[in-house]
Amino acid sequence: MTESAWLLLCDPSPALRCRVLRELLDVPPDDPELADLLARRYHDREALALLESEPGGLQELSHLLCRLGRLGLDRRHPRVAELVERVFAHRREDGSFPLTEFRTDDRYTMIPLQVALPLRGLGSVGAATDSRAEKSYDWLLDRRTEDGSWPTGLVAGQPGGVPGYRKLPGSPGCRANTEAALAALVLHPAHARSELARRAADLLLRRETRDEWALGTEIARLHGRERAAGFISLHARFDLAFVLELVSWTGVSARDARVTDLVDFLDGLRGPAGLWEHPAHPLLSRWLTLDLLVSMRRLRDGDWTGDGPRLRFRPGDIAVKHH
Secondary structure: OHHHHHHHOOOOOHHHHHHHHHHHOOOOOOOHHHHHHHHHHHHOHHHHHHHHOOOOOHHHHHHHHHHHHHOOOOOOOHHHHHHHHHHHOOOOOOOOOOHHHOOOOOOEEEOOHHHHHHHHHHHHOOOOOOHHHHHHHHHHHOOOOOOOOOOOOEEOOEEOOOOHHHEEOOEEEEHHHHHHHHHHHOOOOOOOOOHHHHHHHHHHOOOOOOOHHHOOHHHHHHOOOOOOOOOOOOOOOOOHHHHHHHHHHOOEOOOOHHHHHHHHHHHOOOOOOOOOOOOOOHHHHHHHHHHHHHHHHHHOOOOEOOOOOOOOOOOOOOOOOOO
């Protein structure tokens, strides 16, 4: 793993190299190279373009915060702080965010994504523990189903349907909403390793499809190579790199049989130099390699294994409509 980490230091991105030094090579905080890179993150071309961009609606605004957090910027930066306040300006008294900010279909009265997406954006830049965000986390947790998943939403007071590509094996919940909720929970220090987050991770691990073609989808979105299209269908693709990152943050152990199988599969995709190649965007290969190495390293400190059954599962052959 260390040999692969040294290769990543060839990348021009100061944000990527900062993470390599911190998360893979364990350099001390006073390391001069790290200090230099930390300062240069704010002048990186990708970061400057994002800071100068003007997002549209709440979903785009939330995603922009995720992208800025990806590059190591947080709410201490004045522009990021301004964007955080713009997200909070949409928050309702009960902690939710208006569903109408995300979709115009008036059949649904509640969809967990309406809060999960803003919370992920806020958490990405260090605002998860803001008192205003805490109430939104409470709202999100209150929408869980009995088995610990999150539903598609409510239509006339009844649970919305879950098409095949969003099903969770052995659960009535919606994978896309559960995945989005977990992505918000792992960014909060009190929720990341909570039993609620671990239950969601356990349910996600029940889906054991190996969608190699979707590997790195989330990375491509965070770096602007692909659009973050859709709302309910935002997480239509089952991105194994993203799933491994989420479950590793909950403290799952590499001893979990499902995790072991997933890591073995991903290891089989590594190139001869120990790096992973992004299937659609080769220039993002070092970012993909970084994420996978960090997630796998995090598994070493995991302290729980799931007890979910190993269920056969095939997502239905349903055309995905982005809505």
